[in-house]
Amino acid sequence: MQYMLLLYVDQNSWAKMPPEEQQKGYGAYMSFLEALKKAGAYQASGRLQPTTTATTVRVSNNKTQVLNGPYTETKEQLGGYFLIEAADLDAAISWAARCPASSHGTVEVRPVWVNPAP
């Protein structure tokens, strides 16, 4: 099964870290990525720019509404994702627990639809 690990972290605390700390943190993510690849679990990943760069779009009554900022303002923000292949939820949960974000933030595990709903 495919699972999406959604990483919610406090982007401000990252920005406040000294460069060497950031380097260490970045290294931890690289190691996690490497482990995923070695295990054949890796599908895709991405690190998102801070929510200050976010734009929200909604179309209603044929009018496109474009707003500055993220969908919701939260204490921890969606900062990145890993799309992984795992045998079951327990396997996905143990990857989520290894992900550095689960130590300094929260990781949401979501199964991906095999087929879109009819």
Added chain:
Amino acid sequence: MTSGEGGEQARSTADAVARRSYGKLVAFLAARTRDVASVEDALAEAFASALVDWPRNGCPANPEGWLLTAARRKLIDFARRRRTGDSASGQLQLIAEELEAAAAASTANEWRIPDQRLALMFACAHPAIEAGVRAPLILQVLLGLDAVMIASAFLTSPAAMSQRLVRAKDKIHQAGIPFRIPEREELPGRLGTVLDAIYAAFSEGWTDSGGTDIARRDLAEEALFLGQLVTQLLPDEPEALGLLALMLYVEARRPARRDAQGGYVPLAAQDVSLWNSELIETAEMLLLRASPMNAIGRYQLEAALQSAHVARRRKGDANWSSIVQLYDALLALSGSPVVAINRALAVAEVDGARAALDILQSLAEDKRLTEYQPYWAARAELLARNDARDEAHQAYEVAIGLERDPAVRRFLQQRQSALALASSQVLTVTTDREFQAVKAPCSDG
């Protein structure tokens, strides 16, 4: 043989297989697809087919295998009907794998379905499943109980319960919750919800101990079986031992719970010579085995309570002050209003009915209790002992109205009419303490 007899026989064979094998069939059929809801539907249809086919063609030599094959065919139908394309073929592939596994597991004439019930229980008790629905889910999926029966055991509405059950099954399927016994290190943490469900099943079976309802009695046996299974798997888990001990104490008193006319006999009035001393001794041994493990929990405490009650066997009276102490510990652990009611009744034996009534009064704010029979029965009993006959009469009225077991209803009616006849001395036989102690465990505490 007339078709009537054949139909009768087919029905009783189907009932017997349903009781013995329902959970096993669900666990086995759903292990790969994890689609519990479809498996339940397929099994329901397979049982319906059996009731048509068996009276006509005779009961098969291997009814379990017959049902498994029929259910599997239904599952293939479902998968084809639902959708063509990748998903359907994936589903069919899984069913085919399951078939191969079944073939490998069976010899020429005999199907041996591997017992994966425990793995299924752990899937139902997975931390990713909403806490309050884990135990009901196990009851439904492993024992085939309907949502109405489960809702009444868990003090909730049938509509809400069935919705939560559907959602939980969807989650197992869609989130890919595995059917697996957890690794040793995470096992103890996951065990509690499994034990709660086993106990809830046992309580359901216990509610009608008169033997009039075979399905219920088997539920208690099934729960005992599951309890034994867990202690075999986890011989060093004190709470699993405590639960088994608790169930055995209660089971030991089954023969004494009804008189010859099927009338209800409260614990205090039971003939101790009818208690099964072998089961009681096994229970005492299990408790002794658990105690040096130094991890006291709800089930060991409840078993210890039972132990204090059965002390009457030797000493002529239960040990009330230690019963109150055990309830104190249990209440601190669970915070359950049901435990608080039982504690109040024990307090009545030590400090009198007035003190116990004050405790009940403080519990009255919990809305769930207004529909809970033992609350009203306890209230009625204590009011009667306090000579508040009109209020007692009313409380009995509500208790009778809420009770579903006819024998208990008759018992409560007798108590109610005794109010008008006699002085309060007649009412020294305490109300159904044992019944309350066992009924409706509050697993959400």
